[in-house]
Amino acid sequence: MLTLRPEDIRLGCQAPDWRVALEQAAESLHQAGLTAPAYRDGLFQRESQSSTYLGNAIAIPHGTPESREHVHTTGVRVLQFPGGVEWHDGQRVHVLVSIAAQSDEHLGILRQLTHVLDDDSVGERLAAAGSATEVAALLSKAVVEARLDAETLCLGFPARDTHELALAGAARLRQLGCVGSDFMTDVAERTLAPMGQGLWLIHGERSVEVPALALATPEERLERDGEAVKGVFCLAAQGDAHRGLLERILALLDSGAAAELPNADAATVLARLAGESATAHTRLARVLNAHGLHARPAKQLVQIARQQGLPIHVRLAEGGGAAVPATSLTKVINLGARRGQQLTFSAEGDNAQAALDAVCRAVADGLGEQVLPFDESRERITPSADTAPPEPLPDDTPHQGVAASPGLAIAPVFVLQTPRFDYPERAADPAEQQRRLHSAIDEGAAQLEALEREARGGEVAQILSMHEEMLRDPELFEAAREGIQDGRSAEAAWWEAIETAAHAQEMLADRLLAERAADLRDVGRRVLGILCQVSRPEPPETPYILVTDDIGPSDVARLDTRRVRGLLTARGGATAHSAILARALGIPAVVGAGERVLTLAGGCELILDGERGRVIPAPSAARRATAEQRLAERQQREAEAWEARFEEARTRDGHRVEVAANLGNTAHAVDAVERGAEGVGLLRTEFLFMAHAQEPDLETQVAEYREALDALDGRPLVARTLDVGGDKPLPYWPVPKEDNPFLGLRGIRLTLTRPEVLETQLRALLMAAAPAAEQAPRPLRIMLPMVKDIAEFRAARAILDRLLDEIPAAERATDVQLGVMIEVPSAALLAPTLAAEVDFFSVGTNDLTQYTLAIDRDHPALSAQADGLHPAVLRLIEMTVAAAHAHGKWVGVCGELASDALAVPVLVGLGVDELSVSARQVPLVKARLREFDLAEARVQAELALAQATSEAVRDALEVR
Ligand code: PEP
Ligand code: MG
Numbered sequence: 001m002l003t004l005r006p007e008d009i010r011l012g013c014q015a016p017d018w019r020v021a022l023e024q025a026a027e028s029l030h031q032a033g034l035t036a037p038a039y040r041d042g043l044f045q046r047e048s049q050s051s052t053y054l055g056n057a058i059a060i061p062h063g064t065p066e067s068r069e070h071v072h073t074t075g076v077r078v079l080q081f082p083g084g085v086e087w088h089d090g091q092r093v094h095v096l097v098s099i100a101a102q103s104d105e106h107l108g109i110l111r112q113l114t115h116v117l118d119d120d121s122v123g124e125r126l127a128a129a130g131s132a133t134e135v136a137a138l139l140s141k142a143v144v145e146a147r148l149d150a151e152t153l154c155l156g157f158p159a160r161d162t163h164e165l166a167l168a169g170a171a172r173l174r175q176l177g178c179v180g181s182d183f184m185t186d187v188a189e190r191t192l193a194p195m196g197q198g199l200w201l202i203h204g205e206r207s208v209e210v211p212a213l214a215l216a217t218p219e220e221r222l223e224r225d226g227e228a229v230k231g232v233f234c235l236a237a238q239g240d241a242h243r244g245l246l247e248r249i250l251a252l253l254d255s256g257a258a259a260e261l262p263n264a265d266a267a268t269v270l271a272r273l274a275g276e277s278a279t280a281h282t283r284l285a286r287v288l289n290a291h292g293l294h295a296r297p298a299k300q301l302v303q304i305a306r307q308q309g310l311p312i313h314v315r316l317a318e319g320g321g322a323a324v325p326a327t328s329l330t331k332v333i334n335l336g337a338r339r340g341q342q343l344t345f346s347a348e349g350d351n352a353q354a355a356l357d358a359v360c361r362a363v364a365d366g367l368g369e370q371v372l373p374f375d376e377s378r379e380r381i382t383p384s385a386d387t388a389p390p391e392p393l394p395d396d397t398p399h400q401g402v403a404a405s406p407g408l409a410i411a412p413v414f415v416l417q418t419p420r421f422d423y424p425e426r427a428a429d430p431a432e433q434q435r436r437l438h439s440a441i442d443e444g445a446a447q448l449e450a451l452e453r454e455a456r457g458g459e460v461a462q463i464l465s466m467h468e469e470m471l472r473d474p475e476l477f478e479a480a481r482e483g484i485q486d487g488r489s490a491e492a493a494w495w496e497a498i499e500t501a502a503h504a505q506e507m508l509a510d511r512l513l514a515e516r517a518a519d520l521r522d523v524g525r526r527v528l529g530i531l532c533q534v535s536r537p538e539p540p541e542t543p544y545i546l547v548t549d550d551i552g553p554s555d556v557a558r559l560d561t562r563r564v565r566g567l568l569t570a571r572g573g574a575t576a577h578s579a580i581l582a583r584a585l586g587i588p589a590v591v592g593a594g595e596r597v598l599t600l601a602g603g604c605e606l607i608l609d610g611e612r613g614r615v616i617p618a619p620s621a622a623r624r625a626t627a628e629q630r631l632a633e634r635q636q637r638e639a640e641a642w643e644a645r646f647e648e649a650r651t652r653d654g655h656r657v658e659v660a661a662n663l664g665n666t667a668h669a670v671d672a673v674e675r676g677a678e679g680v681g682l683l684r685t686e687f688l689f690m691a692h693a694q695e696p697d698l699e700t701q702v703a704e705y706r707e708a709l710d711a712l713d714g715r716p717l718v719a720r721t722l723d724v725g726g727d728k729p730l731p732y733w734p735v736p737k738e739d740n741p742f743l744g745l746r747g748i749r750l751t752l753t754r755p756e757v758l759e760t761q762l763r764a765l766l767m768a769a770a771p772a773a774e775q776a777p778r779p780l781r782i783m784l785p786m787v788k789d790i791a792e793f794r795a796a797r798a799i800l801d802r803l804l805d806e807i808p809a810a811e812r813a814t815d816v817q818l819g820v821m822i823e824v825p826s827a828a829l830l831a832p833t834l835a836a837e838v839d840f841f842s843v844g845t846n847d848l849t850q851y852t853l854a855i856d857r858d859h860p861a862l863s864a865q866a867d868g869l870h871p872a873v874l875r876l877i878e879m880t881v882a883a884a885h886a887h888g889k890w891v892g893v894c895g896e897l898a899s900d901a902l903a904v905p906v907l908v909g910l911g912v913d914e915l916s917v918s919a920r921q922v923p924l925v926k927a928r929l930r931e932f933d934l935a936e937a938r939v940q941a942e943l944a945l946a947q948a949t950s951e952a953v954r955d956a957l958e959v960r
Pocket of ligand 1: 684844848894895
């Protein structure tokens with residue numbers, strides 16, 4: 001609610017033009033302590049995108065999303081210009097409502113201002129107002145409409161008499177927190193008034209918290225004084241909030257259409273009460289804009305609706321608001337539609353369908369803004385009641401999932417079902433709800449701190465501390481607070497805020513940052529659990545394999561590694577944060593194994609093979625004995641591998657193959673060296689870019705890369721240039737919406753559209769790798785992602801060559817190589833042309849497999865088939881190595897395949913010179929190399945190449 005105090009309003013301002021007026025607005029926000037001086041630039045930037053003129057002589061300057069970081073406190077300052085100012089779009093402005101908003105509060109403010117726009121005289125009155133109180137009164141009128149939505153409908157109630165039916169409507173309003181107990185007494189004492197067509201009305205005014213209207217219809221026919229009772233409206237009245245609703249009911253009665261209400265379903269009742277006629281055509285469209293239907297997209301919508309040349313109405317699909325003309329800007333803004341909400345458009349007549357299609361298409365396309373799809377199914381996956389329950393898994397039979405963390409486990413299962421949270425959607429006491437949310441967040445943070453102390457550093461503690469930061473995110477709280485102000489319960493508002501943020505994250509980052517969405521939901525469930533007082537079931541005291549639908553990163557972090565032997569999930573992929581964490585903790589894991597695993601009985605014995613990605617329930621004694629032997633051997637191997645981790649990586653007969661580590665964070669380079677890594681074989685620099693709200697500048701990048709190079713102490717660093725775009729866009733680098741982002745503007749294709757970004761990154765890498773005085777050179781290998789042919793390489797090479805000429809040798813790396821990743825089949829097929837010019841190749845088997853087999857590497861059902869040991873992928877690697885070696889160049893493999901125990905000899909046999917794997921895998925991969933000699937590896941490679949499918953490859957290799 002916009003509550004303006006006199007000190008927020010400055011009367012009698014003067015400005016020769018809009019720029020000066022805007023400077024004054026910026027200054028007043030700054031003077032009030034709401035913003036830093038730099039917010040001014042955000043205000044101007046925003047005007048350059050489009051005018052913030054609202055209507056009736058009011059403009060609402062506010063900053064761009066990027067400038068939000070300069071907002072200290074959310075607030076508003078109003079400047080009155082009695083003489084008026086000509087705005088840059090030619091409009092005359094008398095009042096500037098300048099907004100400092102940390103998130104989307106301007107939407108709420110905008111919504112409250114729209115009522116002012118209904119009154120044409122308001123501009124003059126604002127210009128003439130002689131006191132701040134007068135201006136505040138003109139701007140601050142709140143708009144309240146009585147609540148009516150699916151929840152206030154009580155259809156087919158088994159009432160024995162009319163009185164009971166009326167009370168059922170009242171009880172529903174009480175249940176929803178709209179009224180207190182006095183309302184019930186008030187209603188009980190009043191008599192029903194007939195409205196006609198079988199409909200009756202009863203109302204109460206005592207203890208009304210939220211004005212609302214319920215409709216109760218009887219299951220069986222009822223009569224009163226010889227007249228049919230088909231439905232009772234129960235009104236909780238407050239002021240004239242119900243006026244619009246009652247007018248619409250009267251109109252329905254007048255037209256005779258009210259008679260159909262008692263037999264209609266909830267959607268039809270709401271449609272009729274919103275003013276939609278039975279002959280209207282309707283279409284639904286979801287709002288996709290990140291910040292909802294704010295002024296700019298609303299303006300577009302209105303223009304498109306006007307172009308259709310026939311009346312189109314729109315309303316929120318959920319809720320009892322009237323359908324408003326889609327041609328009225330103020331009314332459209334006043335819907336307050338947020339991202340994800342559905343709009344119902346309606347129109348009548350011959351061209352109605354085509355007009356509705358055009359409008360809905362425009363909404364789906366983002367109304368002039370870049371939008372990301374809203375995928376409801378990823379937020380709530382609730383099995384529908386009529387789907388058959390999953391079949392139980394047969395005993396002693398292997399069941400395939402996705403290998404997520406290597407290792408073998410044999411233990412009874414503990415099946416953890418995701419907790420159910422039951423809570424009311426709405427609540428009538430915003431202050432109390434806000435207090436509850438605050439205290440639940442505090443308790444959640446305290447829990448996380450305690451877990452963090454227990455974790456005593458490392459990756460787990462880092463994730464827990466990130467969770468704590470997420471929990472304390474003021475934007476998240478602000479979004480929930482807004483929901484609470486709109487009448488939602490603390491639980492509902494909080495979960496909505498979490499889902500919105502998680503979804504935005506999911507859409508933004510896809511695979512590499514998808515785990516952040518899981519993290520957000522994980523944090524959200526923690527608070528929800530506290531609010532609903534739902535605690536998680538206690539696992540057994542004895543060792544067990546955890547089986548669950550999906551698992552949040554903090555659940556993994558909390559796993560007691562002394563008792564949890566393994567992890568099996570129905571959903572999720574190998575690249576989710578939880579899988580990465582399981583690897584970091586050394587817990588064998590199989591994920592995405594389907595919901596049948598949830599049918600396992602608690603305590604049932606299971607063999608879990610994290611390497612092959614499969615599980616065997618209730619194994620036979622013979623199978624169990626074999627597995628136990630393998631387990632003992634594995635443990636022995638791990639201990640030996642750790643002991644020998646600093647030895648050079650060589651095959652049994654001394655053939656040298658370097659083993660390096662894959663890193664996403666330069667700070668982890670120290671740990672990688674400690675685990676025996678002989679260098680970094682893949683630095684995913686996009687993580688550095690994703691960690692910043694704006695493109696990191698030269699100094700920031702130099703400092704980051706230097707951290708890794710310092711830790712490597714003369715070992716080589718292979719840094720991949722920025723690999724974003726398409727499925728993993730950077731927020732500050734918008735890319736147009738694409739139907740097939742995996743085949744779109746990404747990797748080197750995207751970077752070459754902004755060569756200055758590539759140049760800064762290359763410069764930073766070269767500078768960071770400058771050897772310190774009298775120190776050994778720091779080998780720097782730079783590689784380009786997603787290269788499809790030589791042209792892209794040459795374009796990047798030209799920039800690098802220029803920089804090498806330009807930067808004095810003493811200030812930059814001297815041992816530099818430039819290579820390409822082989823991730824696209826065309827690059828492998830053209831390896832001979834590439835090999836003549838590049839310094840090295842590194843095969844990204846994750847993407848190479850995806851593009852060769854045409855299987856999305858994150859596909860929930862298919863990703864298990866995206867196996868890099870497919871003979872087609874192996875042939876491409878063979879061609880790559882042959883071409884490279886013919887030109888004396890080296891080849892690495894940095895995809896997940898490089899740490900697959902079965903694949904290691906095959907890759908070595910194919911001639912690969914370097915394997916880059918996750919740091920934890922380094923000792924094991926080195927140990928694996930010592931188990932065979934080169935001749936054996938070549939035989940394995942031949943054998944694999946001769947197979948027809950990846951299953952055949954695995955079978956052929958396993959037999960040996
Ligand atoms: C790959 O595609 O194999 C690779 C290493 O790159 P990323 O997994 O980062 O796409
Ligand atoms: Mg890749």
